[in-house]
Amino acid sequence: MKDFASQLAGVKTAAIAGHIRPDGDCVGSCLATxxxxxxxxxxxxxxxxxxxxxxxxxxxxxxxxIVHPCGEEKRFDLFLVQDCGDEGRLGDAVTCFKxxxxxxxxxxxxxxxxxxxxxxxxxQASSTSELVFDLIGEAHITKEIAECIYVGIIHDTGxxxxxxxxxxxxxxxxxxxETGIDFPRIADETFYKKTYGQNRxxxxxxxxxxxYEGGRIIASVITQKDMEEFDVMPRHLDGIVNQLRxxxxxxxxxxLYETGDGQFKASTRSNGLVNLAEIAxxxxxxxxxxxxxxxxxxxxxxxxxSIAAEIKKQL
Numbered sequence: 076m077k078d079f080a081s082q083l084a085g086v087k088t089a090a091i092a093g094h095i096r097p098d099g100d101c102v103g104s105c106l107a108t109x110x111x112x113x114x115x116x117x118x119x120x121x122x123x124x125x126x127x128x129x130x131x132x133x134x135x136x137x138x139x140x141i142v143h144p145c146g147e148e149k150r151f152d153l154f155l156v157q158d159c160g161d162e163g164r165l166g167d168a169v170t171c172f173k174x175x176x177x178x179x180x181x182x183x184x185x186x187x188x189x190x191x192x193x194x195x196x197x198x199q200a201s202s203t204s205e206l207v208f209d210l211i212g213e214a215h216i217t218k219e220i221a222e223c224i225y226v227g228i229i230h231d232t233g234x235x236x237x238x239x240x241x242x243x244x245x246x247x248x249x250x251x252x253e254t255g256i257d258f259p260r261i262a263d264e265t266f267y268k269k270t271y272g273q274n275r276x277x278x279x280x281x282x283x284x285x286x287y288e289g290g291r292i293i294a295s296v297i298t299q300k301d302m303e304e305f306d307v308m309p310r311h312l313d314g315i316v317n318q319l320r321x322x323x324x325x326x327x328x329x330x331l332y333e334t335g336d337g338q339f340k341a342s343t344r345s346n347g348l349v350n351l352a353e354i355a356x357x358x359x360x361x362x363x364x365x366x367x368x369x370x371x372x373x374x375x376x377x378x379x380x381s382i383a384a385e386i387k388k389q390l
Contacts, residue, residue, distance in 0.1 A: 076195045079108070079210045082153065082179055083116055090151040090175070092124040092168040094159040096309070099230025099265065101125070101158040102132045104181070104203040107223035108155060109137050111211050114220075122151075124168040129310050131265045132226065136219035150174045156191060158203035160184040160361045181206055186352050186361030198363070201244040202231035208247050221254040222261065229266055233317060238347070238365060269314075272307045279305065280315045280330065287383045291390055293319045294329035294383065296339070296375040302332075309334065320344040327351070327386045331375045339375050341382065342368045354385045 076082060083089070091109050093101035102125065109123045125141045132138060145167040154175035160182060162169050172178060180191035183206060185198040200206050204227025211220065228248060232240045235248070252258050269277075276297065284295035297312060309332055316330035327349045331339040341358070343351045344366050351367035360369020371378040 076179075076193055076210075078212060079111065080212075082177075082193065083112070083119065086116075086119055086152045088151045089119050089121045089153040089155065090124060090149075090168075090171055091121065091155045091157065092145075092159070092165055092172065093157050094164040095126055095166040097125050097128050098313070099132065100202045100204050100227040102128050102135070102138075103223045103225070103227025103230070104157045104207045106135050106137050107204065107207050107211065107220050107227070108157065108181075109140075110217070110220050110223065111215060113137070114217065115215060122149075124171070126166060131268075134264075135223050135226065137223075145171055148174050150176065152176045154178045156180045156182075157207070158182055158184075160187040162190050181210065183363075184352075184361055185363055186356055186367070199241070201237075201239040201241060202228050204228050204231070205244055205247055208251075213250060216250070216254060218254045218256060221251040222256050225251045225256055225258060225261060226265055229262060234262060234266055239363070270307075270311070272305045273311045273314075276301065276305045276307050276312065277315055277318060280312075281318070284319060285379075286325075287379075288387055288390060290324045291326045292329065292383050292386055293322050293325045293327075294331075294379045295319060296331040296379065297333065298375075299333045309340070316342040316344050320346060326390060329379055329382050329386075331371070331378065333375070334370070337372050339371050339378065340368065341371055341378070342366075343382070349386050349389045354382070354389075357385060358382070 091105050093105045112121045123141050124145050148170045154172045178191040179193045181195045183200040183203050187196045204224045208224050280295045319328035326346050328344045330342045334340050345351050350364050352364050355362050355367035355369045358369040
C-alpha cells in the first residue's frame, strides 16, 4: 500500500478505530485520518470509534465527533485500524471490524500480528502518526491534520528523545510546523504540563520503587488505593515509567498500576540492552523493542519478580 487514496476508491462507508486506553499516537493518528477522509472524501460516511480520550487531546479537530461505545454491530465497506497490534486491543469495536467488507491496519508495533486484510506495518517508524503523514501525502496536510499528527509523534517519541526518532521523523515535524501549528503550546499543554495530583502520584511511585539486579532494573506499582488518595485515574499515570527509566544505572524499568481487583497493567521501558517486545509477548502483550506493555494478575510484587527474571535472562 502506497497511500490511503488507493484504499478509499469506491468506498461509501468507513470506520476508524485504535487501541483501548488511547494514548497520544493513537488519538493523533486516528483523528488525522478521520479529518483527511472528511475533507477530501465527503462522499464517504466515516465514523471514528475510540474509548474516552484524555482531556488534553480534546482540542484536536474532530475530537468531539468520536463515538463510544461502538454499540450494535454495523457493516462498513472499510474498517481502518491504527496503532493497534491485534484484535484483542480493539475493545468493543472488534465486532464492527469483523463484519467489515475490508479491513486495513496501519501500525508500527513490531509485535503486530498482521490481523487485517491489508497490513501496513513499519516497526522502524517512530509512530503510527508518522506513517499516516506519508499515507495522506504532504499535499493534503492541513493545519488541523498537522496538529493531530504532531501530537502523535511527540508523544511516541517523548518529544523527540527516544531512539525511535529518525531523521525522517524530524523532517516530518518540520513540515508540520510549516503549516502554522502552535507547536510550543501543543508540547506544553499535552506533554509537559501535569496536574498537582499527577505530580503527587509520581512522587508516590518513586518512593515505592525498588531496584533489582544490582540497580539495573527498577520497578514500582501504584494501586487503586493510591489513585483514590491522590484523586487520579489510570490515564494520569503517563510518564511515570519513563521517569523510572532515566534513573542512573538502570537498563530496564517496570511500572504496574491496578485496573481492577487483582488485575494490573504493566508498562516497561528499556535503555537499549533489553528487547521488551519479546518479554511482553510471553505475558500476552506486545509493543516495541524498547517500550512494551501487557496485563498481569495476582500479587504485583510477585509479578514484578517474574518480569525481572525475564529481563535478567537478556541482561
